[in-house]
Amino acid sequence: MSEVKVRFAPSPTGPLHIGGARSALFNWLYARRYHGKFVVRIEDTDLERSSRESEENILSSLRWLGLDWDEGIAAGGPAGPYRQTERLALYSQYAEELLESGWAYRCYCSEEELAAQREAQLAAGEMVGYNGQCRNLSEAECQQLENEGRKPVVRFRVPEGKVLTVRDQVRGDVSFDCHGIGDFIIVKSDGIPTYNFAVAVDDHTMGITHVIRAEEHLSNTPLQILLFEALGWPVPEFAHISLILGKDRAKMSKRHGATSIQQYRDLGYLPEAMVNFLALLGWSPGAEEEVFTLDQVQEKFSLDRVAKSPAVFDLDKLNWLNGHYIKHSPVERIADLAVPYLRQAGYLPETVDESLMAKVRLVTIAVREYLDYLSQIADHAGVFFTDPGYDDPEAQAVLSGEQVPAVFAALREQLTGAAALDEDRARALLKQLPKELGLGGKLVYQPLRVGLTGKTKGPELYHLLPALGPAKVIERLEKALGSAI
Ligand code: GLU
Numbered sequence: 001m002s003e004v005k006v007r008f009a010p011s012p013t014g015p016l017h018i019g020g021a022r023s024a025l026f027n028w029l030y031a032r033r034y035h036g037k038f039v040v041r042i043e044d045t046d047l048e049r050s051s052r053e054s055e056e057n058i059l060s061s062l063r064w065l066g067l068d069w070d071e072g073i074a075a076g077g078p079a080g081p082y083r084q085t086e087r088l089a090l091y092s093q094y095a096e097e098l099l100e101s102g103w104a105y106r107c108y109c110s111e112e113e114l115a116a117q118r119e120a121q122l123a124a125g126e127m128v129g130y131n132g133q134c135r136n137l138s139e140a141e142c143q144q145l146e147n148e149g150r151k152p153v154v155r156f157r158v159p160e161g162k163v164l165t166v167r168d169q170v171r172g173d174v175s176f177d178c179h180g181i182g183d184f185i186i187v188k189s190d191g192i193p194t195y196n197f198a199v200a201v202d203d204h205t206m207g208i209t210h211v212i213r214a215e216e217h218l219s220n221t222p223l224q225i226l227l228f229e230a231l232g233w234p235v236p237e238f239a240h241i242s243l244i245l246g247k248d249r250a251k252m253s254k255r256h257g258a259t260s261i262q263q264y265r266d267l268g269y270l271p272e273a274m275v276n277f278l279a280l281l282g283w284s285p286g287a288e289e290e291v292f293t294l295d296q297v298q299e300k301f302s303l304d305r306v307a308k309s310p311a312v313f314d315l316d317k318l319n320w321l322n323g324h325y326i327k328h329s330p331v332e333r334i335a336d337l338a339v340p341y342l343r344q345a346g347y348l349p350e351t352v353d354e355s356l357m358a359k360v361r362l363v364t365i366a367v368r369e370y371l372d373y374l375s376q377i378a379d380h381a382g383v384f385f386t387d388p389g390y391d392d393p394e395a396q397a398v399l400s401g402e403q404v405p406a407v408f409a410a411l412r413e414q415l416t417g418a419a420a421l422d423e424d425r426a427r428a429l430l431k432q433l434p435k436e437l438g439l440g441g442k443l444v445y446q447p448l449r450v451g452l453t454g455k456t457k458g459p460e461l462y463h464l465l466p467a468l469g470p471a472k473v474i475e476r477l478e479k480a481l482g483s484a485i
Contacts, residue, residue, distance in 0.1 A: 004030065004209050004210060005207050006028075006037075007039040007040065008027050008062075009199065011050065012043075012044055012050045013046060013049040015054060015058070017259050018259055019214060024062055026241060026301075030212060032301075039070070039072045039206055040071075040072035040075070044085050045084050047085070047192065059073065061260075061265070064261070084198050094197075095187045098154075105137070105154070105157060106155075107130070107152055108146075117133070130182045134152075135157065135183065156185075156227065156230070158178050158181045158226060162178040170241060170306050170307075184196065195220070196227065199220075209236055209237065210237045213239075216243070221238055242306075242308060242310045244312075245312050247312060267373045267375050268373040268374025270374075273321045276325075277318045279301075282307050284307065285297070331364050338374055338377045339360060341375045344378065348360070363377075366464060383453045383455075387476060388476070390480055392455065401443065401446075404447045404451075407437060407439070407443070408451060408478075411448065414429050414433075421466050421470050423462055426461070426465040430461055447480075448461055452476050
């Protein structure tokens, strides 16, 4: 087999969505697994809906996911340019070739004429499609129509009576009867190529060996094969990956939650969790294991483990995976990523100096086990940055215990003038306090928790003490005692 070359060819008509990201990932994995090349090019022939802003969003989302490309937009390469609107001359050249060889012809039918043809076909109970009116126009007839001011489109002459079989590496053989295809447009009257034509020219001129894309393009594939064959080009391999459905088995949409990669990024999902999750959307490693790095998936990825049936988008699973990566990543990284969310919640100033950053790391250690995604940190971190109140009746009940003053005094004693309060020391202190006071654990820990947080539930005490620091601990306990009724 020649060197594998795959591509991701997004239309920049919106941000990178889950489905697009999954297609990009599968192509990337295929390229890496077989030591081939991954190309990213831009299909911007829908002039009205395409924008540079969407293109930027797509590329930055790919980079954030860690999906680098060897050739293409922004990277350059031998088959550039990699944006379709910059390749128009190339499409014209191949359209000319098809016109000359008779595989294509100019069609002058107006919108109204096409609509009338359609009506007539429907009325006669015939299959709807171009009726071939301009198929056999002579030069003179064409000239005549052009003199009338008509601007032609270029149509491909679909062979009659042919059955085309797509050898799909995921779906198996899928046959299409050419009779149902109809002569399709390859160049519009404004000179812009249609998707099927541009994609075939690009795939060939870029040397693409495997076309891995969403199932919705399966019905376009016979049209592209016809073009490859007419131009005398080898046909690439195809693999169409299944739709992504919501948990309710309806097609994935905004109703099912965030749909763009950017939204997940903004909510504080980690890229490694996203790619891990995306890899499992339609591919399975054949074992129970569900947590993988990109490097690990890369070693195992193959198209024969890509499912034919639709993939189900399970947000709980994504949350679980993300929570897993949040808990197991170096705390420095998670703390750095948490800063914007804490700042947004008003807990951090614009500039965070090293001592405050040290506190953010301790806060991260204390709360990360409760997070599905990082923006949730704002809901858990308040207690570390704002002094609590003690009005809650449950808190009052705990603080009015007769042992409470002694418990607080004992901790204060231990903390005054003592060495730095790290987690180990906090654990040791907390272990020793009940013994020292001759009290059960609950009678010691409950009031401390309430004194420090105003609540009966929350982060572990051995995380709270170092994160607050001795001075703050003493201050809060005093305030709590003062507020006990
Ligand atoms: N531009 C198409 C899309 O965004 C890609 C089609 C293809 O991969 O052939 O769906």
